[in-house]
Amino acid sequence: MTQDELKDAVAAAAIDEIAPFLDRDTVLGIGTGSTANRFIDRLAALRDDFQGAVASSEASAERLRGHGIEVFELNSVGSVPFYIDGADEVNAHLHMIKGGGAALTREKIVAACAEKFICIADASKRVERLGDFPLPVEVIPMARSYVARELVKLGADPVYREGVVTDNGNQIIDCFEFMIDDPVAMEARLDAIVGVVTNGLFAARGADVLLLGTESGVERHTPA
Numbered sequence: 113m114t115q116d117e118l119k120d121a122v123a124a125a126a127i128d129e130i131a132p133f134l135d136r137d138t139v140l141g142i143g144t145g146s147t148a149n150r151f152i153d154r155l156a157a158l159r160d161d162f163q164g165a166v167a168s169s170e171a172s173a174e175r176l177r178g179h180g181i182e183v184f185e186l187n188s189v190g191s192v193p194f195y196i197d198g199a200d201e202v203n204a205h206l207h208m209i210k211g212g213g214a215a216l217t218r219e220k221i222v223a224a225c226a227e228k229f230i231c232i233a234d235a236s237k238r239v240e241r242l243g244d245f246p247l248p249v250e251v252i253p254m255a256r257s258y259v260a261r262e263l264v265k266l267g268a269d270p271v272y273r274e275g276v277v278t279d280n281g282n283q284i285i286d287c288f289e290f291m292i293d294d295p296v297a298m299e300a301r302l303d304a305i306v307g308v309v310t311n312g313l314f315a316a317r318g319a320d321v322l323l324l325g326t327e328s329g330v331e332r333h334t335p336a
């Protein structure tokens with residue numbers, strides 16, 4: 113199977129996972145990226161079965177609206193039973209690296225509000241140790257050089273993602289050569305650097321369920 117077919121398979125599995133719980137009051141949390149897009153496209157068929165969605169990016173909001181799915185501001189929503197999103201890497205504890213598409217901050221906010229985080233990913237995203245994928249860090253623009261120097265002190269090779277402005281008007285630094293032994297501790301340590309808005313480690317609040325697309329079918333994992 114191609115990677116796109118595996119993404120399609122996990123998007124379909126996520127629909128099966130949430131469909132029995134939808135009602136007219138349900139507002140879903142929706143992530144960003146190519147896997148989340150496939151989920152959004154499948155969600156269109158169910159649009160009359162739930163109220164709408166909160167999106168983690170302007171791109172996902174536009175795609176949802178394009179399918180006739182109402183998009184709500186997070187501040188106007190009481191509860192978010194499910195957050196469905198992809199990942200750049202995920203380990204056995206369902207800690208993740210996210211933010212390859214620069215949407216990490218809004219993703220982390222919507223995920224924090226959700227009762228259940230369902231991660232949808234093809235098998236290439238599953239790793240033993242996080243860090244081969246360069247860890248994204250969203251920074252306030254005026255703090256970029258300072259934050260980069262602090263990241264060097266932590267052992268990373270920080271690279272400014274040129275030309276990218278996040279939905280929040282900020283910039284992204286990608287941390288190369290930065291293997292992560294303790295994702296929970298490192299997530300907190302990075303967040304403590306002045307000028308960091310968010311880092312792409314989703315460990316303190318990891319996923320609750322991983323739907324992993326493999327050659328032999330979709331595997332359902334919970335945290336080890």
Ligand SMILES: O=C[C@H](O)[C@H](O)[C@H](O)COP(=O)(O)O
Binds near residue numbers: 146
């Ligand atoms: O900022 C982007 C998000 O964190 C995505 O969920 C992540 O990059 C995975 O994207 P994709 O499904 O395209 O691999």
